[in-house]
Amino acid sequence: MEEYMFDTNPYEEKMNAAFGFFQDELKKVRTGRAHAGMLDGVMVEAYGTKMPLNQVANITAPEAQMLLVTPFDPGNITAITSAIRDNQSLGFNPSDDGRVVRVPVPALTEERRRQLVKQVSEKVEEARIAMRNIRQDALKDAKRMKDAKELSEDDLKLVEKEVDSLMSKMQAQIDEAFKAKEKDVLTV
Known part of the structure; x- marks a missing residue:
């Protein structure tokens, strides 16, 4: 055999x-709900080098249409806000209060x-x-x-x-x- x-x-x-x-x-692929993965492609200029956002901040989605980005080092907050705003494919308009970055996620x-x-x-x-x-x-x-x-x-x-x-x-x-x-x- x-x-x-x-x-x-x-x-x-x-x-x-x-x-x-x-x-x-x-x-x-985006869905109607905010989720941390939406910002996966964002690169931030930090410490003289480009780094993925999730290496310089904590990202959460406290509500369906809002992302909250909390920098590990508040000194990077402006760079983080700019990096999110400058990512054309996302079309987000973030704002920060010096401590956290709020990213409203418009409904589809x-x-x-x-x-x-x-x-x-x-x-x-x-x-x-x-x-x-x-x-x-x-x-x-x-x-x-x-x-x-x-x-x-x-x-x-x-x-x-x-x-x-x-x-x-x-x-x-x-x-x-x-x-x-x-x-x-x-x-x-």
Whole structure:
């Protein structure tokens, strides 16, 4: 009896990595509620170097439309306020009282919400394409092994079944993440 020699684990790992990337991409899409992650891309000029905001301040969302940024060193407050204001992609207008920076997060317009859902849909499509490519690689590698007589026809069928079941699991996770994010974006 020939030992079944095809390992689907590397492909599962690749799928999980692609799903992780997809989740990180989703986090970057704004929702109607304020959350600390909104300021992830902000770099602050502090101590003569550019640093991520979360390394020079604590960021909280005490209410749905407000972010509160508390500098670890009050000497950096002006630089922090400027860095947030100068980040065009955010479009925020922060103010500070010398101790904390308040960042009002404007509610999303209906049109903006639709744009964001479209953005999320595009990320879903990218994730699906990544999954399909990984699936094709796995099947191609298995077929190559069958042609080289390292796998039997039955083994190949087992591999296809296993890879397809992985695919279904990933698709379900992508759909779930999409629905949750869409709900977040559309919730006022």
